[in-house]
Amino acid sequence: MVGPAIGPVRRAFAPWNDPSAKPFIEFRNVTKRFGDFVAVKDLSLKIYEREFFALLGPSGCGKTTLMRMLGGFDEPTEGSILLEGKDLVGIPPYRRPTNMMFQSYALFPHMTVADNIAFGLKQAGMPKADIQSRVDEMLALVKLEKFARRKPHQLSGGQRQRVALARSLAKKPKVLLLDEPLGALDKKLREETQFELMDLQMNLGMTFLIVTHDQEEAMTVADRIAVMNNGVIVQVATPAEIYEQPNSRYVADFIGDINLIEGKVASAGEGGTRLACAATGATVETNQTLTAAIGDEAWFAIRPEKMRISRDAPADPAVNALAGEVWDIGYLGDVSIYHVRLPTGATVKATITNATRLVERPISWEDKVWLTWSRDAGVVLTR
Amino acid sequence: MRKGQSWFNTTSVALGFAFLYAPIVILVIYSFNDSKLVTVWGGFSTRWYVELLNDQAMLDAAWITLRLALLSATMATILGTLAAITMVRFGRFLGRSLFSGMIYAPLVMPDVITGLSLLLLFVSIDIDRGFWTVTLAHTTLTMCFVAVVVQSRLVVFDRSLEEAALDLGCPPFKTFFVITLPLILPAVVAGWMLAFTLSLDDLVIASFTTGPGATTLPMKIFSQVKFGVTPEINAISTILITIVAIGVIAASLFNKRREVERQKAERLAMQG
Ligand SMILES: Nc1ncnc2c1ncn2[C@@H]1O[C@H](COP(=O)(O)OP(=O)(O)OP(=O)(O)O)[C@@H](O)[C@H]1O
Numbered sequence: 001m002v003g004p005a006i007g008p009v010r011r012a013f014a015p016w017n018d019p020s021a022k023p024f025i026e027f028r029n030v031t032k033r034f035g036d037f038v039a040v041k042d043l044s045l046k047i048y049e050r051e052f053f054a055l056l057g058p059s060g061c062g063k064t065t066l067m068r069m070l071g072g073f074d075e076p077t078e079g080s081i082l083l084e085g086k087d088l089v090g091i092p093p094y095r096r097p098t099n100m101m102f103q104s105y106a107l108f109p110h111m112t113v114a115d116n117i118a119f120g121l122k123q124a125g126m127p128k129a130d131i132q133s134r135v136d137e138m139l140a141l142v143k144l145e146k147f148a149r150r151k152p153h154q155l156s157g158g159q160r161q162r163v164a165l166a167r168s169l170a171k172k173p174k175v176l177l178l179d180e181p182l183g184a185l186d187k188k189l190r191e192e193t194q195f196e197l198m199d200l201q202m203n204l205g206m207t208f209l210i211v212t213h214d215q216e217e218a219m220t221v222a223d224r225i226a227v228m229n230n231g232v233i234v235q236v237a238t239p240a241e242i243y244e245q246p247n248s249r250y251v252a253d254f255i256g257d258i259n260l261i262e263g264k265v266a267s268a269g270e271g272g273t274r275l276a277c278a279a280t281g282a283t284v285e286t287n288q289t290l291t292a293a294i295g296d297e298a299w300f301a302i303r304p305e306k307m308r309i310s311r312d313a314p315a316d317p318a319v320n321a322l323a324g325e326v327w328d329i330g331y332l333g334d335v336s337i338y339h340v341r342l343p344t345g346a347t348v349k350a351t352i353t354n355a356t357r358l359v360e361r362p363i364s365w366e367d368k369v370w371l372t373w374s375r376d377a378g379v380v381l382t383r
Numbered sequence: 384m385r386k387g388q389s390w391f392n393t394t395s396v397a398l399g400f401a402f403l404y405a406p407i408v409i410l411v412i413y414s415f416n417d418s419k420l421v422t423v424w425g426g427f428s429t430r431w432y433v434e435l436l437n438d439q440a441m442l443d444a445a446w447i448t449l450r451l452a453l454l455s456a457t458m459a460t461i462l463g464t465l466a467a468i469t470m471v472r473f474g475r476f477l478g479r480s481l482f483s484g485m486i487y488a489p490l491v492m493p494d495v496i497t498g499l500s501l502l503l504l505f506v507s508i509d510i511d512r513g514f515w516t517v518t519l520a521h522t523t524l525t526m527c528f529v530a531v532v533v534q535s536r537l538v539v540f541d542r543s544l545e546e547a548a549l550d551l552g553c554p555p556f557k558t559f560f561v562i563t564l565p566l567i568l569p570a571v572v573a574g575w576m577l578a579f580t581l582s583l584d585d586l587v588i589a590s591f592t593t594g595p596g597a598t599t600l601p602m603k604i605f606s607q608v609k610f611g612v613t614p615e616i617n618a619i620s621t622i623l624i625t626i627v628a629i630g631v632i633a634a635s636l637f638n639k640r641r642e643v644e645r646q647k648a649e650r651l652a653m654q655g
């Protein structure tokens with residue numbers, strides 16, 4: 001895993017930077033307890049209209065719980081949830097303008113695929129002919145035209161997932177909650193569906209909230225990503241910000257591959273930050289303005305692809321440079337990962353793009369190499 | 384060794400079946416006995432079936448029993464299903480353990496006690512005993528069986544199905560009828576059949592709670608047997624056995640067909 005797929009160039013859409021923009025969905029200090037267990041902890045979050053918002057986090061961190069509270073299946077223990085400024089607490093699920101695609105699909109086993117998709121439309125009292133055409137449209141979208149008359153148990157896992165997706169989309173709700181919508185699809189279909197979801201969301205002006213385990217998927221589809229851990233949101237930002245400027249070791253480590261180099265703050269302030277890393281013997285200098293006291297513990301986080309690897313010593317080997325020995329090389333096709341062992345025993349990863357066909361490796365096992373990076377290649381993290 | 388074992392198995396199976404079915408087979412055979420003496424074979428005849436058709440009292444008893452079983456099974460199914468839903472769905476409420484304990488109590492309570500207590504109840508509230516009191520008594524007895532059967536199905540019911548229906552705009556009451564009920568229907572039907580057969584062959588509770596003009600078939604048979612077993616009793620028993628056997632065979636054929644269909648569907652799904 002190297003650089004993220006940032007996806008197609010997205011519209012100039014950033015209401016979260018506009019202080020006058022009204023949030024469409026707002027979680028205000030929401031806490032959810034199951035007995036003694038706190039699944040969601042004092043969580044506040046604003047999601048804007050027409051936003052494609054992704055929740056990312058390890059299993060059990062409270063993503064589904066958050067969605068269920070928005071859908072109306074669980075009530076928050078404390079705090080409130082607002083939709084278009086109106087408090088949702090107490091409004092039952094069947095009166096909320098949200099639709100959810102369940103992680104377990106929850107297809108009605110006694111109904112055909114077409115009836116499953118039509119269910120919500122029937123409840124809304126849509127005329128029969130319109131229902132028929134909408135069902136056909138949805139079946140075409142998920143490529144299941146031939147399966148309309150089948151029952152859910154006559155479908156494969158991936159097909160079921162697509163029916164669940166079609167059913168939740170059919171009513172074209174204001175807010176669509178997707179809990180792991182594409183997990184069971186193969187890579188190709190998954191990518192196709194991702195782009196279809198993005199198209200649909202843009203064309204229909206819906207607000208999407210998606211849960212996924214797949215960070216690449218989150219980066220592809222979402223306007224913003226919230227990284228969750230243990231019921232709290234660690235960072236909310238655009239995919240590029242999450243990747244380039246993680247606010248903590250947790251986020252840095254969770255998204256993509258990263259080197260974390262431990263050190264102590266040697267100087268901080270307007271002119272940049274200087275970090276003395278005893279364990280690796282490096283001195284790191286960045287342009288970052290850090291608010292930290294001298295001597296504070298800090299970590300320098302740098303992505304492997306931002307490291308330069310070379311056999312020649314740099315002009316200033318004392319700053320932003322590390323010397324070591326190539327320990328292992330992983331060839332991944334598009335890139336090669338070099339594991340460089342430092343004299344202190346620590347390993348640092350650096351990747352090189354395989355721009356030309358590899359005939360002879362310029363750098364090989366057990367070579368003595370230098371790793372260098374520029375002043376804005378990484379970030380210093382204090383937590 | 385192997386041979387000995389299989390000999391042992393065969394014998395035990397044969398003995399088991401003989402123990403279970405020999406009395407029934409004898410009963411069926413003697414229902415076609417021409418002789419008036421139950422234990423002496425006097426040649427094949429269907430005269431006892433004809434006699435049965437002319438025995439108005441017996442026919443009345445059969446008719447009452449049938450109506451009673453249909454009615455009490457239906458009421459027990461409705462009440463039992465509601466009780467099961469309450470126990471599974473309403474989480475912890477005040478008096479939940481008491482409620483579930485009380486639902487299960489009639490399962491283990493001796494019939495005599497149930498019958499007697501119901502009799503005392505009917506006497507104390509001064510109700511005329513007859514068809515309706517037996518119906519109520521049977522409903523009380525059989526609804527707990529229905530509750531147990533339906534509850535075991537509801538426990539494994541995937542609640543997200545109901546949530547999905549609510550999410551798509553279906554109110555809770557309607558959700559029960561279009562999603563929950565169709566899916567737990569096999570358990571509800573099984574509960575109904577259990578209640579029906581329990582009511583059909585109850586003697587003790589019916590004897591306690593009935594009144595004039597409401598003699599059920601088991602009561603009628605029992606009272607006749609006191610004056611001696613007649614071949615006519617064998618005949619009506621044979622009819623009952625036939626009805627039950629047809630029911631059991633139909634149910635198992637139905638299940639088997641569903642199983643075959645399910646397997647076919649799964650094969651279809653595998654092919655994509
Ligand atoms: N009804 C419940 N009763 C008790 N605990 C619950 C309940 N629902 C969820 N939890 C707990 O709350 C935590 C968060 O659950 P949740 O389903 O939101 O996780 P998740 O982030 O969606 O995980 P996954 O990625 O595995 O789906 C888990 O530890 C779970 O065990």
Ligand SMILES: [Mg+2]
Nearest residue numbers: 063064103179
């Ligand atoms: Mg989940």
